Amino acid sequence: MDDDALTIDRFKNGERRAFDDLVIKYRKSVLNLIYRFTGRQDEAEDMAQEVFIRLYRSLKDFRGESSFFTYLYRVTLNLCFQERKKRAKAESRMSPEEDLEKIPSAATPHGEAETREARETVIKAVRGLPPDQRAVVILFRYHGLPYREICDILKIGMGTLKSRLHRAHASLKEKLRPYMEDMEIPTGTEVDADEL
Amino acid sequence: MNCSVFKTMMPDYETESLPGTTRLKWEEHLKSCAGCRLEWEEWMKTARLLDLHEEIEPEADFMPRLYVKLAMEDRKPRPESGVLPWFLAFPKAGMAIAGLLLVLGITWFAWSGLLQHNTPVPAVTQAAVSAPAAISEKHVADLKNFAGAGNNLLPEKIPAYNAEETPLEKVFAYDEFGNIGIDLVGEKDIAQLILDENRR
Ligand SMILES: [Zn+2]
Numbered sequence: 162m163d164d165d166a167l168t169i170d171r172f173k174n175g176e177r178r179a180f181d182d183l184v185i186k187y188r189k190s191v192l193n194l195i196y197r198f199t200g201r202q203d204e205a206e207d208m209a210q211e212v213f214i215r216l217y218r219s220l221k222d223f224r225g226e227s228s229f230f231t232y233l234y235r236v237t238l239n240l241c242f243q244e245r246k247k248r249a250k251a252e253s254r255m256s257p258e259e260d261l262e263k264i265p266s267a268a269t270p271h272g273e274a275e276t277r278e279a280r281e282t283v284i285k286a287v288r289g290l291p292p293d294q295r296a297v298v299i300l301f302r303y304h305g306l307p308y309r310e311i312c313d314i315l316k317i318g319m320g321t322l323k324s325r326l327h328r329a330h331a332s333l334k335e336k337l338r339p340y341m342e343d344m345e346i347p348t349g350t351e352v353d354a355d356e357l
Numbered sequence: 358m359n360c361s362v363f364k365t366m367m368p369d370y371e372t373e374s375l376p377g378t379t380r381l382k383w384e385e386h387l388k389s390c391a392g393c394r395l396e397w398e399e400w401m402k403t404a405r406l407l408d409l410h411e412e413i414e415p416e417a418d419f420m421p422r423l424y425v426k427l428a429m430e431d432r433k434p435r436p437e438s439g440v441l442p443w444f445l446a447f448p449k450a451g452m453a454i455a456g457l458l459l460v461l462g463i464t465w466f467a468w469s470g471l472l473q474h475n476t477p478v479p480a481v482t483q484a485a486v487s488a489p490a491a492i493s494e495k496h497v498a499d500l501k502n503f504a505g506a507g508n509n510l511l512p513e514k515i516p517a518y519n520a521e522e523t524p525l526e527k528v529f530a531y532d533e534f535g536n537i538g539i540d541l542v543g544e545k546d547i548a549q550l551i552l553d554e555n556r557r
Contacts, residue, residue, distance in 0.1 A: 184423065188415050196413055206416055210423050217427055280409040287410060301368065302407055326368060334403045341402045 165229035172220060180220070183229075184213050190304065191237050197299045198241040200288035208244065212237045227313060234314045238296055245292055279340045286336040294329035301326055358386045363393045367400045 165186075171179035191212050196205040215236055223232060287295060293315075300311045312322055363386045369375045370383055387394055 180427075181420075184420070188419060189412075192415050192419075193412050197410060202413055205413070206419070209415070210419070210426060213423055214426055214430055217430055276409070279406065280411075283406055283409045287407070298407075302404065303410070303412075307372075307374075323365060323368075327365070330400065330403055333407065334399050337403055337406045338399075340406055341399065344402050344405065 163228070166225060169220060169223060169225070169229060180217060183216070187230075187233055188213070191233065193303065194234065194237050194299060195241060197287060197303050198238070198292075198295060199244070200284045204244075208240060209237075212240055215240070231310065231313045234300070238314070241296075242292055279337075282337065282340070286333050289336070290329050290332065294325045294332075297322060297325040298329040298333070358382045360386075360390060360393055363387070363390070364396055367397060371401070371404070 165183070168179045168182050172183075188209060192205055192209040195208045195212070196202055199205060199208070212233075216233065219236070223229070227235075287298070290298065296315060297311060300306045300314065306314075308319060308322055312319060315322070317325075363383060366375060366379070366383055370380065375383060387397060
């Protein structure tokens with residue numbers, strides 16, 4: 162039995178503090194999953210709270226068929242998908258200027274206008290992906306989850322996962338291309354530039 | 358290795374999850390194929406640009422705000438044991454009782470409003486009300502909901518406020534009239550207080 166399963170048992174046995182422990186452990190992951198999905202910092206906080214309220218209601222019935230982590234991410238993404246549908250109409254009425262205002266200002270000292278612009282473009286590009294591709298790219302890229310766990314969370318097969326990841330990357334690449342010109346050749350490849 | 362296999366393995370190479378021999382073949386292809394070198398370079402540049410979508414931190418009041426909502430959740434009647442099944446079985450009687458409760462509720466609300474305005478506001482409350490802008494509209498909205506759910510946040514039930522222990526930004530609770538601040542000795546205690554009140 163893993164740590165989370167033990168914590169859930171404590172909660173089921175009436176120990177309220179156990180729930181707090183889960184929230185404290187996962188609030189940041191949940192918040193950022195939502196933030197990357199919606200691109201909206203102001204809404205992410207309230208939505209993360211809603212996830213934990215849903216969890217609070219449903220945890221007693223959690224049977225442990227999947228890991229808690231998988232279950233929690235699934236609850237979070239379900240909320241994201243639902244909210245997206247609800248907001249679809251509102252967003253279509255929103256002007257591009259208003260849309261941009263929703264992007265939070267940089268939290269770190271990347272003061273330069275160019276970086277800020279690139280950052281806004283990235284946030285919009287991620288938000289602009291179809292939701293199924295968006296979920297895959299966020300779980301892979303920002304949460305660093307292995308394929309197997311992403312498949313479990315989204316209930317998809319490996320082939321579907323890989324093709325979504327590639328399509329997502331391809332469309333992100335096109336949107337981000339203007340910022341690539343001045344970038345250095347990425348590190349992390351074993352190949353020495355001199356050998357090429 | 359051909360180009361399309363190479364491309365499907367880019368994320369695996371990136372996460373270092375290719376087995377040894379496959380990895381060597383992948384790297385050989387990278388050296389020999391200019392098209393795939395460009396693909397890989399753009400893959401990694403995309404990855405690096407995506408890093409600009411930075412992580413955010415939960416707000417400092419994440420826990421207290423959640424506690425208030427959970428306390429409200431605790432107060433909701435359970436569907437299986439609540440009034441709903443009864444209401445569905447006897448809809449006319451239910452409507453009559455609901456109407457009566459509504460009238461009583463409005464009367465009580467108006468009366469308690471008058472009472473509140475005649476009650477001297479304790480020092481802790483004044484401190485909270487004049488707190489800096491760090492107390493957000495969210496706090497106020499949450500507490501209005503909370504108070505609206507029938508909670509009675511009486512100042513005498515609130516432990517003494519110690520500004521040194523708890524900075525004013527942590528004081529977050531108001532009653533529905535906006536003039537009672539509760540709070541206290543740390544976010545945990547705020548919530549516990551509310552929960553204890555609810556269970557009484
Ligand atoms: Zn090739």
